[in-house]
Amino acid sequence: KNKYSSDADKLIDASGNDAVKLVSLIAEDFPAFDDTRSYMGTKVGFYKRATLHAKMLNDLLKKSGMKELKNMSKLTAIADYKIPQILRSLGIFEYSKDLSKLIDNYEILDANCEYEVEIRAATIWAVKHMTEEINKRFPKFTAVDTDNMLWVMSQEAKPNFKPYHRTYTIDY
DSSP: OTTTTTOHHHHHHHTTTBHHHHHHHHHHHOGGGOOEEEETTEEEEOOHHHHHHHHHHHHHHHHTTOOOOBTGGGOOOOOSSHHHHHHHHTTSOOOOHHHHHHHHTTOBOOTTSHHHHHHHHHHHHHHHHHHHHHHTTOTTOOHHHHHHHHHHHHTSOOTTOOOOOBOOOSOO
């Protein structure tokens, strides 16, 4: 409120109309969007909701015929719980026996446990590689586009869909 005078345009201006900078500012200036974890002593940032905010804002700008955010292609997948589910159901992810048992039995994974961080990081990595392959035919396709395509697919539950991992968090 104080820094941007409750004006979203000022936040966008502060980012220089740059998607990566916008995600960074949102995560820095709005603590509820600071989606970080510690993994083996290293800070890992996912910024799921901040990235989703930038994506949705860019969609709105595009739809309105306004200047889109630059560097959308530098954003990562939006690491949550539905994308790993579809990646697993498509055979792209294969979990260890122990992790499969936890997820398949609807056990809650702590938001800071290694499994949860690894699932989210692997999601970003898998979507990055999928996007690289898609780019061979569609060069302007971004990781956020790939993520969105997978998310839409995940909304149509199929009998072969395995459960998604469950985690209590405000981050997704």
